[in-house]
Amino acid sequence: MAYNKTNNEAPELIEKVVYLNRVSKTVKGGRVMKFSALVVVGDGKGTVGYGLGKAAEVSEAILKGIADAKKNMVKVSLDGDTIPHEALGIFGAGTVLLKPAPAGTGVIAGGAVRAVMDAVGIKNVYSKCLRSNNPQNVVKATMAGLMSLRSPEQVAAIRGKSVEEIL
Secondary structure, three states, X not given: OOOOOOOOOOOOOEEEEEEEEEEEEEEOOEEEEEEEEEEEEEOOOOEEEEEEEEEOOHHHHHHHHHHHHHHOOEEOOOEOOXXXXXXXXXXXXXXXXXXXXXXXXXXXXXXXXXXXXXXXOOOOEEEEEEEOOOHHHHHHHHHHHHHOOOOHHHHHHHHOOOHHHHO
């Protein structure tokens, strides 16, 4: 049975390695080196996910991270190329403040937050990492902030009102 790949082609995904870490375990024969890779995957249209891959080689760790990120993808509410409202994402000691920005501002963000914003397709946003700057906690806090975003249509549906009444 022939499988036609052109019809069932997956959408082009943006894959970004946020952080690579080399860890070592001391055993009787010496040190054993392993790698962990924090990866963010998105379609540039409002869907994003992150994953952590661990392996003995860097390339294997990145591939495992990409596979994990694809499993954990979520849809984010956007307002054009920015976010609909201010949001605060918290995970562990990591806290990330996200603010919408006018067109032409660009992504004002640090490394870990910038990778998530590029993958999700946000072009204009202000952000500030508060407290921890650990890449894993910052990525998870950014994702928590993005998942807390609600569009005016979603808020109107929850409240049982029209969009005009909300705005």
